[in-house]
Amino acid sequence: MADRYNPQVIEHLVRPRRVGEVSEASGVGESGDAACGDVARFSVRIESKVLTDVRYKVYGCAACIAAGSALAELVNGEPLLGAARVSKQDLQEALGGPLSLGKEHALTLVLDALHKAFEDHLNREAGDILVEGYGGAANSGAKGVVAAMSGGVDSAVTALLLKEAGYEVVTVTFRLHDGEKGSRSCCSPDTVLFARDTAHRMRLPHFTLNLKELFNKRVMRDFVGSYRQGRTPNPCVACNAHVKFHAAAFLADRLGFKKVATGHYAKVADGPALARPVDERKDQTYVLWPIPRELLKRAIFPLGDYRKTEVRRIAEERGLAVAYTPESQDICFIPDGDYRGYVRKKVKVEPGDVVDREGAVLGRHEGVVDFTIGQRRGIGVSASTPLYVTEVRPQTNQVVVGRRQDLEVREVRVRGLNWFLDPREARFVQVRYNSAPVACEIEKGEASGEWVARLAEPAAGVAPGQSAVFYTGDGKRVVGGGVVASRET
Amino acid sequence: MEHAVYLDNAATTPLDQRVLEAMLPYLRGGRGNPSSLHAAGAAARDAVEVARGAVAAMLGANPEEILFTAGGTEADNLAVLGLARAASPEKRHVVVSRVEHAAVREAARRLESEGFEVTSLGVDADGLVDPAKFAGALRPETALAAVVWANNEVGTVEPIEELAQICAERGIPLHADAVQATGRLPLDVGEVPVATLAISAHKLYGPQGAGALYVREGIPLEPLVFGGGQERGLRSGTENVAGLVGLGEASRLADRELEERAWHERRLRDRILAGATAIPGVRVNGHPEKRLSNNAHLTVEGVEAEGLVLFVDSLGYAVGNGSACASGSAGHKASPVLLAMGRDEREAFSSVRVTVGKDNTDEEVEGFLEAFSAAVARLRELSPLYTRVES
Numbered sequence: 112m113a114d115r116y117n118p119q120v121i122e123h124l125v126r127p128r129r130v131g132e133v134s135e136a137s138g139v140g141e142s143g144d145a146a147c148g149d150v151a152r153f154s155v156r157i158e159s160k161v162l163t164d165v166r167y168k169v170y171g172c173a174a175c176i177a178a179g180s181a182l183a184e185l186v187n188g189e190p191l192l193g194a195a196r197v198s199k200q201d202l203q204e205a206l207g208g209p210l211s212l213g214k215e216h217a218l219t220l221v222l223d224a225l226h227k228a229f230e231d232h233l234n235r236e237a238g239d240i241l242v243e244g245y246g247g248a249a250n251s252g253a254k255g256v257v258a259a260m261s262g263g264v265d266s267a268v269t270a271l272l273l274k275e276a277g278y279e280v281v282t283v284t285f286r287l288h289d290g291e292k293g294s295r296s297c298c299s300p301d302t303v304l305f306a307r308d309t310a311h312r313m314r315l316p317h318f319t320l321n322l323k324e325l326f327n328k329r330v331m332r333d334f335v336g337s338y339r340q341g342r343t344p345n346p347c348v349a350c351n352a353h354v355k356f357h358a359a360a361f362l363a364d365r366l367g368f369k370k371v372a373t374g375h376y377a378k379v380a381d382g383p384a385l386a387r388p389v390d391e392r393k394d395q396t397y398v399l400w401p402i403p404r405e406l407l408k409r410a411i412f413p414l415g416d417y418r419k420t421e422v423r424r425i426a427e428e429r430g431l432a433v434a435y436t437p438e439s440q441d442i443c444f445i446p447d448g449d450y451r452g453y454v455r456k457k458v459k460v461e462p463g464d465v466v467d468r469e470g471a472v473l474g475r476h477e478g479v480v481d482f483t484i485g486q487r488r489g490i491g492v493s494a495s496t497p498l499y500v501t502e503v504r505p506q507t508n509q510v511v512v513g514r515r516q517d518l519e520v521r522e523v524r525v526r527g528l529n530w531f532l533d534p535r536e537a538r539f540v541q542v543r544y545n546s547a548p549v550a551c552e553i554e555k556g557e558a559s560g561e562w563v564a565r566l567a568e569p570a571a572g573v574a575p576g577q578s579a580v581f582y583t584g585d586g587k588r589v590v591g592g593g594v595v596a597s598r599e600t
Numbered sequence: 601m602e603h604a605v606y607l608d609n610a611a612t613t614p615l616d617q618r619v620l621e622a623m624l625p626y627l628r629g630g631r632g633n634p635s636s637l638h639a640a641g642a643a644a645r646d647a648v649e650v651a652r653g654a655v656a657a658m659l660g661a662n663p664e665e666i667l668f669t670a671g672g673t674e675a676d677n678l679a680v681l682g683l684a685r686a687a688s689p690e691k692r693h694v695v696v697s698r699v700e701h702a703a704v705r706e707a708a709r710r711l712e713s714e715g716f717e718v719t720s721l722g723v724d725a726d727g728l729v730d731p732a733k734f735a736g737a738l739r740p741e742t743a744l745a746a747v748v749w750a751n752n753e754v755g756t757v758e759p760i761e762e763l764a765q766i767c768a769e770r771g772i773p774l775h776a777d778a779v780q781a782t783g784r785l786p787l788d789v790g791e792v793p794v795a796t797l798a799i800s801a802h803k804l805y806g807p808q809g810a811g812a813l814y815v816r817e818g819i820p821l822e823p824l825v826f827g828g829g830q831e832r833g834l835r836s837g838t839e840n841v842a843g844l845v846g847l848g849e850a851s852r853l854a855d856r857e858l859e860e861r862a863w864h865e866r867r868l869r870d871r872i873l874a875g876a877t878a879i880p881g882v883r884v885n886g887h888p889e890k891r892l893s894n895n896a897h898l899t900v901e902g903v904e905a906e907g908l909v910l911f912v913d914s915l916g917y918a919v920g921n922g923s924a925c926a927s928g929s930a931g932h933k934a935s936p937v938l939l940a941m942g943r944d945e946r947e948a949f950s951s952v953r954v955t956v957g958k959d960n961t962d963e964e965v966e967g968f969l970e971a972f973s974a975a976v977a978r979l980r981e982l983s984p985l986y987t988r989v990e991s
Contacts, residue, residue: 125914148949152984168984172906
């Protein structure tokens with residue numbers, strides 16, 4: 112059924128404002144596609160963090176044309192931060208009230224095009240540093256913070272708590288890969304749109320940064336490469352090491368802000384050192400160890416003082432729609448959880464032998480990428496006692512299996528260390544996510560940059576590629592961390 | 601605001617004043633139920649029968665072959681569902697074209713859920729059904745076929761006579777939706793052996809809410825509405841007397857004025873086609889000759905239909921954007937008719953339907969062309985999908 116439009120909509124349709132393209136634009140953004148029926152394009156010129164010129168074009172229904180016109184008029188001449196805060200509600204008001212059912216998407220479409228123009232501007236400014244990596248620059252002491260916003264409850268409450276604590280909060284969502292749920296379809300909910308909506312409901316400016324190239328280079332390719340080399344990668348660690356904090360710091364530097372925040376469950380102790388959060392079950396210090404010290408100095412993790420149940424309650428009390436979003440999955444770029452399938456699509460996989468420690472062939476396997484140290488299922492060899500994968504040898508395409516006690520190690524070699532405290536403070540090491548730390552003593556290894564942890568009791572299933580994170584004697588603070596090195600044969 | 605110039609006659613036609621005059625006595629006073637024995641009832645019954653005679657005369661049918669309904673959609677539903685359900689049990693197959701009005705398309709879909717197999721017959725780029733392909737789709741177990749006489753969107757006129765002959769030879773009933781064809785094409789069921797045919801009063805300068813289904817004598821039909829047994833038990837319910845009187849008068853006038861209306865419409869329509877296609881990137885959809893006298897269906901490159909319709913509306917001209925759409929919502933679907941003709945979704949979303957009527961004037965058409973051209977220019981300036989064609 113055709114619905115009637117507000118007179119403001121018709122007015123904007125018949126006399127659209129600010130139509131066209133900005134010459135020598137700072138950023139250009141486009142949203143929607145023709146098959147879907149609507150396309151919006153915004154171009155902006157940004158000088159001294161002010162939108163000095165905004166132009167738009169729309170192919171689409173009357174609501175889209177009018178929404179584009181109203182938005183261009185609203186943000187032209189505004190400071191960038193003010194413009195990034197303009198919400199669907201603001202736009203709706205400018206159009207004389209709610210649009211008819213099924214037309215609200217017009218607001219989303221034009222806002223998305225404008226925000227993509229901002230993103231284009233920021234990515235242009237970043238140039239290669241958001242591809243090659245960013246270490247941070249000198250920054251002022253303003254009480255401003257860039258809060259990373261994934262669209263989930265944790266990051267939303269993070270931004271909210273900071274705002275309530277008096278910070279000037281700017282939110283940012285990173286485009287990391289093309290596999291986000293729904294991102295292929297222009298009309299379905301997209302995590303970026305959801306995150307933006309959440310930020311705007313809190314009256315916070317929202318930006319996006321395109322980090323796909325950086326993420327692909329530092330996280331996804333490493334993920335596939337690790338499996339091929341018989342290691343068990345942790346992509347969240349790689350992302351924290353090279354992507355997320357660097358990008359947030361980049362944006363903070365552009366805005367003259369000092370701090371960056373994420374919704375991780377961890378604390379920053381003096382040092383700075385990473386410290387365990389109040390909610391031990393949600394502890395994410397194990398994946399945060401690679402944050403460079405300079406960035407940890409700038410980091411705030413407001414959720415370190417809260418339990419997850421409290422976080423959800425806060426979201427509910429403040430009426431955040433994200434209160435009910437499900438827990439995020441292990442690996443964000445493999446939403447179906449089938450990471451073996453993912454790896455198999457990326458690399459050539461060949462069958463090989465399943466052997467015992469002595470080299471006797473016990474069976475065949477379909478590819479080393481299917482195996483991880485400590486694995487018991489899917490070995491395909493029957494034996495009187497349960498068999499475990501004890502080693503993966505990509506060079507000879509062999510999977511070595513053995514008994515449970517064969518898995519146990521007394522010594523873990525660690526490389527690529529990032530120390531927050533003096534290494535001599537290390538008393539415990541954690542070698543798997545959510546496993547109990549084991550008492551240890553550490554010393555420098557033979558290879559350069561390598562450290563060896565001697566365990567007080569044997570640990571099973573220590574897989575090369577996973578992280579080894581060292582904690583202080585009280586178990587509360589992270590001394591440093593590194594990556595478990597491969598066994599040498 | 602003064603009334604807009606109305607160029608959306610395929611959606612509904614304005615009520616003819618003569619039709620209104622004929623209806624008024626039945627709205628004002630003397631409200632009898634045609635089923636009552638008393639004089640008021642008899643008068644109402646007579647009025648309904650006069651209307652039936654007028655409709656029958658327009659179609660070349662016997663009055664007993666005319667069933668009154670509450671409109672075209674009901675007539676189409678009654679035909680498609682009624683013919684299928686009345687067919688012998690082994691006949692579980694239905695053929696419909698891919699350019700049917702939703703009233704037929706959705707009724708066929710309903711039959712599918714009842715276990716009928718439905719063949720959706722494609723059309724060529726102009727929207728025409730190929731009689732040979734049509735014949736090929738028919739089977740011994742085909743319960744009915746349905747093809748629109750003239751398409752409601754692009755105005756293409758189908759070879760109904762040939763299709764009806766093919767069906768008649770095989771004893772398969774053919775339903776023709778003639779809602780748009782009525783009053784524009786001479787319809788004669790004596791020459792065209794359709795089994796059933798649907799018409800609607802409000803596309804004929806009559807009132808909304810009245811229609812009829814022609815059912816050839818001897819064709820079995822299952823009713824959809826049960827009750828007091830009106831309309832030979834095939835459509836129970838007290839008759840909409842004033843509405844049917846309106847339908848009758850509208851039919852009588854349409855029959856009498858058919859040629860001059862069609863000639864007038866065609867002249868205006870051709871002017872619109874010529875004027876609109878003079879704008880670069882504007883194309884006509886539907887068959888160049890075999891099309892309704894009043895239909896100009898245009899694809900405007902780079903411009904979405906809704907904005908265009910509302911833009912020219914703001915300038916005082918009412919035209920249609922084909923099938924109603926709710927952009928971005930689940931209802932935002934490209935017209936199945938245009939897709940069946942091989943147009944892509946972007947073309948479908950960029951199409952408008954301009955349909956003239958008997959009362960439109962040359963000045964109105966010239967004024968429209970000016971408004972249309974201004975709107976297209978403005979919206980193309982706005983469109984990121986349109987790059988100016990080199991002139």
